[in-house]
Amino acid sequence: MTDKSQDLSRWVEKRLPIVSSFRREYVDFAMPKNLNYLWNFGAFATISLGMLLLSGIFLALNYSPTVSDAFSSIETMDRQVASGWLVRSIHMGGVSMLFAALYVHVARGLYYGSYKAPRELIWLTGLGLLLMVMITAFAGYILPWGQMSYWGATVVVNAFNTVPLIGKALTSWLMGGEGLGNAALHRIYVLHFLTAFSIIGVVALHIATLHVAGSNNPTGIDPESSDETVPFHPYYTSKDGLGLCFFLIVYAVIVFFAPDFLTLAENYVQANPLVTPQDITPEWYFAPFYAILRAVPSKLGGLILATGSIGVLFAVPWLDKSPVRSAKSRPLLRPALLMLFFSFMALGFAGMHPPAGGWLWLSRVAVFYWYLYFLILLPLQSRGETASSLGFAKEGRE
Amino acid sequence: MKYPFLVLLAIFSFKAGASTPEQRGLQVFRQVCSSCHSLNYVAYSDLSDLGLSVVAIKDYASQHQVADGLDDDGDPKTRPAHPSDRIGSPYPSENLARLANHGGLPPDFSRLALTQQGGTARIIQILQSYASAPEGTVLPKGSYYNLAMKHRHIAMPQPLHDGQVQYSDGTSSTIPQMSQDVGAFLEWAAHPHLHTRRKVGVFTLLYLIAMSILVFFLKKRIWKKVKN
Numbered sequence: 001m002t003d004k005s006q007d008l009s010r011w012v013e014k015r016l017p018i019v020s021s022f023r024r025e026y027v028d029f030a031m032p033k034n035l036n037y038l039w040n041f042g043a044f045a046t047i048s049l050g051m052l053l054l055s056g057i058f059l060a061l062n063y064s065p066t067v068s069d070a071f072s073s074i075e076t077m078d079r080q081v082a083s084g085w086l087v088r089s090i091h092m093g094g095v096s097m098l099f100a101a102l103y104v105h106v107a108r109g110l111y112y113g114s115y116k117a118p119r120e121l122i123w124l125t126g127l128g129l130l131l132m133v134m135i136t137a138f139a140g141y142i143l144p145w146g147q148m149s150y151w152g153a154t155v156v157v158n159a160f161n162t163v164p165l166i167g168k169a170l171t172s173w174l175m176g177g178e179g180l181g182n183a184a185l186h187r188i189y190v191l192h193f194l195t196a197f198s199i200i201g202v203v204a205l206h207i208a209t210l211h212v213a214g215s216n217n218p219t220g221i222d223p224e225s226s227d228e229t230v231p232f233h234p235y236y237t238s239k240d241g242l243g244l245c246f247f248l249i250v251y252a253v254i255v256f257f258a259p260d261f262l263t264l265a266e267n268y269v270q271a272n273p274l275v276t277p278q279d280i281t282p283e284w285y286f287a288p289f290y291a292i293l294r295a296v297p298s299k300l301g302g303l304i305l306a307t308g309s310i311g312v313l314f315a316v317p318w319l320d321k322s323p324v325r326s327a328k329s330r331p332l333l334r335p336a337l338l339m340l341f342f343s344f345m346a347l348g349f350a351g352m353h354p355p356a357g358g359w360l361w362l363s364r365v366a367v368f369y370w371y372l373y374f375l376i377l378l379p380l381q382s383r384g385e386t387a388s389s390l391g392f393a394k395e396g397r398e
Numbered sequence: 399m400k401y402p403f404l405v406l407l408a409i410f411s412f413k414a415g416a417s418t419p420e421q422r423g424l425q426v427f428r429q430v431c432s433s434c435h436s437l438n439y440v441a442y443s444d445l446s447d448l449g450l451s452v453v454a455i456k457d458y459a460s461q462h463q464v465a466d467g468l469d470d471d472g473d474p475k476t477r478p479a480h481p482s483d484r485i486g487s488p489y490p491s492e493n494l495a496r497l498a499n500h501g502g503l504p505p506d507f508s509r510l511a512l513t514q515q516g517g518t519a520r521i522i523q524i525l526q527s528y529a530s531a532p533e534g535t536v537l538p539k540g541s542y543y544n545l546a547m548k549h550r551h552i553a554m555p556q557p558l559h560d561g562q563v564q565y566s567d568g569t570s571s572t573i574p575q576m577s578q579d580v581g582a583f584l585e586w587a588a589h590p591h592l593h594t595r596r597k598v599g600v601f602t603l604l605y606l607i608a609m610s611i612l613v614f615f616l617k618k619r620i621w622k623k624v625k626n
């Protein structure tokens with residue numbers, strides 16, 4: 001480097017230490033050296049989010065948010081706009097990839113106790129992200145104005161209408177007064193990309209708070225010396241890089257060879273308020289919550305249970321009082337937690353079937369277990385459990 | 399050395415002369431189905447994906463008139479369609495389509511292969527399942543006996559008859575043949591850019607696999623010092 005450029009970088013460094021902060025946080029940053037591949041999923045989520053935002057910009061250039069043109073503008077993109085089919089598939093596939101990454105990411109956090117002190121704020125900002133991603137995906141799915149767009153939105157609007165006192169007024173105000181029409185579609189469009197881009201800001205908070213405490217690890221015990229850590233670069237850049245290659249391969253298979261596999265064909269029929277589809281089903285990533293919505297005979301009850309099922313996650317850092325983080329070291333909790341993951345999947349399958357017979361009962365049992373786990377098993381099990389009772393020398397930092 | 403080249407040439411010129419099922423299906427659509435069914439989202443120019451020449455596409459488009467705003471007196475104008483126009487509907491509105499079909503609405507073909515219960519196979523089956531109704535069957539007004547339907551009737555009159563279409567490649571146009579061909583055409587329409595999608599997909603995958611291998615060895619080398 002020449003003297004001049006060194007002078008310049010010193011000049012900038014003094015005023016905005018961006019290079020040294022980057023070096024500190026993303027190059028030299030100390031990471032536990034025993035992380036497994038489940039620690040890749042945050043990077044997966046980041047990359048799918050990036051792909052979604054980028055492809056979304058190009059979709060927005062061609063989309064018309066009106067009841068008469070929305071469906072047609074999507075068809076134009078798929079057929080006539082140059083590479084439009086590719087951009088649209090990347091966007092549609094990206095949503096599935098993001099949700100898949102997030103569900104594993106959250107499960108990883110639950111399993112290794114990453115929500116515990118001092119990482120509660122990572123957990124809370126993460127849940128904020130999950131909610132924002134859900135709102136964005138819900139709004140986005142309405143935009144192509146197919147049958148499932150329209151009727152899926154109708155189910156949710158009807159559910160919100162049952163909220164006592166404010167429900168009807170609130171939805172009517174949010175929708176612009178005329179139900180699911182032009183005004184609503186335009187608002188939903190704005191909501192879609194406003195929330196989508198706001199997610200970046202919350203991701204920044206999520207990572208910032210992660211970098212205060214540092215990453216948890218599979219044992220749940222903080223590294224004690226620099227022997228147990230490695231710098232982020234080149235160790236985790238290469239490990240994340242390898243994981244990303246595999247992630248992108250799955251993503252590419254969906255985009256290029258199975259674009260219709262994860263989506264519902266019914267949405268290629270233009271929305272028709274006069275024709276109710278035989279069965280209104282959501283995309284797979286909403287299926288667990290849809291199953292909860294329909295598990296009880298009351299609409300309001302279903303809405304409360306469904307929102308509550310995410311609500312309890314916010315309380316998890318305080319429901320679990322055990323100082324031991326990793327479920328690997330908690331022989332009682334581990335099977336109960338694996339059952340929880342299993343019930344989530346069961347809810348997913350139930351949500352894609354009409355709520356009758358075996359599927360209805362499956363979803364009832366699964367949602368019952370969901371609440372049982374968080375409200376009873378987790379707090380009770382962690383009660384008498386101390387680090388020393390399980391042979392741990394060191395308790396989680398306060 | 400000249401010999402294999404000539405064989406190749408012969409094969410390719412033969413292939414150029416023969417039409418694909420999709421091209422024959424397009425012919426069936428143009429001559430039969432398009433008098434009732436729309437293709438609202440497919441543009442004439444999209445047909446180049448089936449191997450149609452620019453001249454053939456322009457020719458097809460120019461046979462149709464499309465709305466073109468109002469003239470100076472405020473009356474609606476029309477003009478011959480351009481290749482960039484959509485093939486569209488034979489009827490000016492949904493109501494008129496129903497009126498012309500005893501209340502039945504011929505579904506749009508753009509995504510029918512995707513949205514039809516049972517897919518293309520089912521469409522092909524319906525087309526071949528017309529029969530004369532047994533003695534004493536009472537059919538609702540404006541419907542026709544069809545064995546593939548649950549209630550044995552459909553609002554679409556039998557569209558295909560043996561020898562109805564003169565295939566330009568000389569394929570004999572039996573009902574099963576035409577049904578298969580129009581099925582292939584509908585399948586094409588419902589999956590835009592399928593060939594390009596697969597081709598780009600193969601290259602993308604090869605690239606990603608090559609990259610995975612390189613990154614795999616890179617990662618292994620970097621971590622060698624750590625794991626013991």
Ligand code: HEM
Pocket residue numbers: 038039040041042043045046049102105106109112114115119122123124125126127129130133199203206210214215216217
């Ligand atoms: C758009 C959504 C999200 C993005 C882009 C994202 C990104 C990341 C990244 C890059 C990391 C570090 C790498 C890793 O540990 O995997 C991370 C860590 C973490 N995230 Fe997320 N995340 C998202 C959503 C969530 C959600 C929904 C939760 C849980 C409710 C969550 C909880 C956590 C926790 C607890 C950690 C620290 C894990 C540990 O070190 O053990 N995140 N996140």
